Amino acid sequence: MTFTNTFKRKACRVIAALAAVACTMSLAACGADETGKIRIGIKFDQPGLGFKKSGTYVGFDVDVAKYVAKKLGYSEDQIIWKEAPSKQREAMIQNGDVDMILATYSITDERKKAVSFAGPYFVAGQDLLVRKDDNSINGPEDLNGKRLCSVTGSTSAATxxxxxxxxxxL
Known part of the structure; x- marks a missing residue:
């Protein structure tokens, strides 16, 4: 492993930890419902980030949510996991269905008008996935006249x- 890779990994860990602390500080006002539990929205369909596997929730978003919940004084058995599909995330927060959501949500000026953010806690790039034998698409500008799919409510395709x-x- 090179020095650069080691440095990048350590930097990513530090950034993730700082972001988690920021989440904790900004969510300190989140209160438990009458049952003493905290309701956290995650995606159930994104392996590595938020995934429901055999009734268990796993992934980076889940780990960050558990960390923040712990810092807010909740144990793992006090967490109520709620599925937060892309198109429903803002409404879930606004309607009080959840106390917080950690679910691959891009921060945009438009979204800032609807909900508050305590991050970013994860910065990711976006890429195109094309058939191996399709040489007509080498970048996003090559998509004119072609069909592009993306998750409903995602900002990727619109961008x-x-x-x-x-x-x-689209």
Whole structure:
């Protein structure tokens, strides 16, 4: 392993820890419901981030949520996990269905008008997945006139259309 890779890993860990602390501080006002539990929204369908596997919740978002809940004074058995599909995340917060959501949610100016953010706690890039034998797509600008799929409520496809390929079919 090179020095650069080691440094990057340590830097990522420090950033993640600082972001988790920021989440904790900004969520200190989150209160338990009458049962003494905290309701946390996550995605159930993203392996590595938030995934429901045989009734158990696993992934980075789950680990961060457990850490923040612990810092707020909750044990793991006091967490009520709620599925937070992309399109429903804002409504779940606004309606009080959950106390917080950790579910791959891009921070945008438009979203800041609807909900408060305590992050970012994870910074990820986005990429295109194309068939191996398709040489016609080498970047987002090559998507004009082509079909692009993405998760409902995600900002990824809208960003491609807005910044790179205005004629892409969503």
């Amino acid at each position: 491609v259309k807005e910044k790179f390929a205005s004629e892409v079919q």
